[in-house]
Amino acid sequence: MEFVDVVKKRRSTRRFLQKEVDDSLLKEILEFVARYAPSSRNTHSTSFLVVKDRSILEKMALMRDYGSAFLSLAPAAVVVLGDELKTDLYRENCAISATLLQAAIVDRGLSSCWIHVLDRPREKDNAEAGLAEAYLRDVLKLKDDNLRIECVIALGYADYVPKPLPEFDYQSAVKWL
Numbered sequence: 001m002e003f004v005d006v007v008k009k010r011r012s013t014r015r016f017l018q019k020e021v022d023d024s025l026l027k028e029i030l031e032f033v034a035r036y037a038p039s040s041r042n043t044h045s046t047s048f049l050v051v052k053d054r055s056i057l058e059k060m061a062l063m064r065d066y067g068s069a070f071l072s073l074a075p076a077a078v079v080v081l082g083d084e085l086k087t088d089l090y091r092e093n094c095a096i097s098a099t100l101l102q103a104a105i106v107d108r109g110l111s112s113c114w115i116h117v118l119d120r121p122r123e124k125d126n127a128e129a130g131l132a133e134a135y136l137r138d139v140l141k142l143k144d145d146n147l148r149i150e151c152v153i154a155l156g157y158a159d160y161v162p163k164p165l166p167e168f169d170y171q172s173a174v175k176w177l
C-alpha cells in the first residue's frame, strides 16, 4: 500500500469481526516493526507481547473503567513494553514503535486501536483505585519490573468503517519562523 494510503486509512477501530488473525501474519508484522522502528541511541528498548487468549483479553479489558472495554472482543492484542534500564527515552521509543505497528497493521489489511496504559488510572474519577499498569502487570504475570507497559494495541479485521473525524484547523498546527 502507498504510504499516503496507509496514513489515511489508519483509523481507531474498536469493533472487530470474529475472524482469527494468523500467527504468521502477526509474527511478520511484529518482526518488521521490531527490526525497523528507530530508537534513541539505537537502544532497541521496545518489545512486544502478543495475547490471543480470550480469557486473558477479557481480564485486560478491565484495566480501566473507560476506553478499554472493547478489548474483550478483539481477536488479538499486542502489549507494547519499554525497558527502562536500556534508556530513559523508553516511552518515546515505545510510542514510535506502536505508531509504526499501527501503520504496518493497516498495510496488511487489519485495523487497530491504541489503549493507553502508562500512568493511566484504573478509574477515571478515583485516583485511589490504582494504576492500569499495575493491574495489567498482574494479569500478564510480568516479572521484570524494568519492563514498563506503554500501551496495548487491540487489533483484528474491522467490523465497520469509522465515521469521518470532525474537521479541524490543521493548518494552524504548522508555524514557520
Ligand SMILES: Cc1cc2nc3c(=O)[nH]c(=O)nc-3n(C[C@H](O)[C@H](O)[C@H](O)COP(=O)(O)O)c2cc1C
Residues within 6 Å of the ligand: 010, 011, 012, 013, 014, 066, 067, 068, 113, 114, 115, 116, 162, 165
Ligand atoms: C497516545 C494515544 C492514546 C490513546 N488511548 C486510547 C484509549 O485508551 N482508548 C481508546 O479507545 N482510544 C485511544 N486512543 C485512540 C484515539 O482516541 C484516536 O486516535 C483519536 O480519537 C483519533 O481517531 P483516529 O485514530 O480514528 O484517527 C489513543 C490514541 C493515542 C495516539
